Amino acid sequence: MVALSPSLSPSVSGNNGGVATVSAATRLTQDVFASARHATHPEVLEGVGGAIVDGVSDADIARIAQDPRVEAIERPMTGKLASIETESWALDLLDQPTLPLSGTYRNPVGSGNGVVIYIFDTGIRLDHAEFGRNGRARLGIDLVGGSVTHACQRHGTLSASAAGGRTTGTAPRAALVDVRIFDCQENGSLFDVAGGVNYVIQQKQGRPNLPMIINMSFMFEPTFLRRITNRANVIDESVRRAVANNITVVASAGNSNKNACDVTPARVREAITVGATTITDERASFSNFGPCVDVFAPGYEVLGASSWGPVTREFWDGTSASSPFVAGLAAAWLGVNPRATPSQVTAALLAGSQANAVHGVGHNPLLAQALF
Numbered sequence: 001m002v003a004l005s006p007s008l009s010p011s012v013s014g015n016n017g018g019v020a021t022v023s024a025a026t027r028l029t030q031d032v033f034a035s036a037r038h039a040t041h042p043e044v045l046e047g048v049g050g051a052i053v054d055g056v057s058d059a060d061i062a063r064i065a066q067d068p069r070v071e072a073i074e075r076p077m078t079g080k081l082a083s084i085e086t087e088s089w090a091l092d093l094l095d096q097p098t099l100p101l102s103g104t105y106r107n108p109v110g111s112g113n114g115v116v117i118y119i120f121d122t123g124i125r126l127d128h129a130e131f132g133r134n135g136r137a138r139l140g141i142d143l144v145g146g147s148v149t150h151a152c153q154r155h156g157t158l159s160a161s162a163a164g165g166r167t168t169g170t171a172p173r174a175a176l177v178d179v180r181i182f183d184c185q186e187n188g189s190l191f192d193v194a195g196g197v198n199y200v201i202q203q204k205q206g207r208p209n210l211p212m213i214i215n216m217s218f219m220f221e222p223t224f225l226r227r228i229t230n231r232a233n234v235i236d237e238s239v240r241r242a243v244a245n246n247i248t249v250v251a252s253a254g255n256s257n258k259n260a261c262d263v264t265p266a267r268v269r270e271a272i273t274v275g276a277t278t279i280t281d282e283r284a285s286f287s288n289f290g291p292c293v294d295v296f297a298p299g300y301e302v303l304g305a306s307s308w309g310p311v312t313r314e315f316w317d318g319t320s321a322s323s324p325f326v327a328g329l330a331a332a333w334l335g336v337n338p339r340a341t342p343s344q345v346t347a348a349l350l351a352g353s354q355a356n357a358v359h360g361v362g363h364n365p366l367l368a369q370a371l372f
């Protein structure tokens with residue numbers, strides 16, 4: 001990924017997208033890469049002011065880095081899905097401030113009706129009973145391609161169910177849209193994250209009054225091949241673009257038992273970043289932590305929809321589960337307050353959370369609640 005200077009790349013300086021903007025960025029990209037012999041067909045990434053180029057040698061990178069129009073060169077990355085293996089004690093907990101569990105769960109008012117949650121993941125098994133028979137879950141865009149069977153990888157279906165599953169999710173009336181950016185082997189790229197965000201922004205611009213949320217249950221560790229300026233990572237920038245377009249973004253803290261500020265999208269201030277807890281309100285041992293985590297939610301041995309069958313459910317672990325639980329809670333509130341901005345959604349969610357409820361956390365021991 002080569003990031004071009006904003007002043008020279010009109011696509012990064014505003015939301016004026018469209019054909020003219022893309023053309024200008026394309027010409028600039030081709031010009032910058034004219035000296036790299038093997039850099040063929042640079043693919044301009046709309047909105048982030050950069051381009052993806054294959055076949056660039058180290059010598060070419062050194063030369064391109066000298067170009068004053070180039071801000072940064074970023075290494076292609078493979079992200080990690082924020083899940084591990086493994087009842088729904090999780091919903092039970094989310095409607096009450098403290099233990100012990102009551103054995104019951106009351107859905108929030110509206111249950112996310114009228115809100116769209118975009119699931120950036122491995123794909124959703126759309127015909128699963130947890131999503132109903134009436135198309136509450138649908139395919140938005142598949143950036144991976146190939147011979148797709150959305151049952152090839154369970155992560156996306158599990159994530160979708162934590163957000164909007166009929167018996168397993170926090171917003172069982174929300175619309176769920178599959179944005180497939182990870183393949184069956186859990187490989188995903190920062191470019192596809194950016195592409196997915198561009199897709200959702202287009203949807204928002206087409207229907208500006210329709211409340212939208214993106215769930216990102218994954219984690220990337222950003223690295224730059226060469227950083228000329230303090231230019232942000234592509235994912236950081238994509239999340240900020242989404243929020244600037246009035247789309248709430250909820251992200252998993254990640255499962256590395258380390259500071260969430262070291263990974264993206266967890267570290268992005270504009271996103272709602274969610275860590276994982278256990279049935280005893282402890283931080284899950286794998287959950288990332290630190291000041292970049294806004295709130296915690298259940299993420300250990302929680303029940304979700306399984307992609308292996310149309311009615312199958314299974315247990316799973318990870319901040320990948322915690323994040324869509326909170327995305328669903330945000331959807332429920334947004335459904336009742338459809339004109340709210342992402343910062344208002346965040347404020348409402350945090351205000352509704354239970355303080356000092358999570359053990360083993362230095363910072364922000366808030367536990368998400370469906371109390372609004």
Ligand SMILES: [Ca+2]
Nearest residue numbers: 092096102104
């Ligand atoms: Ca309960």
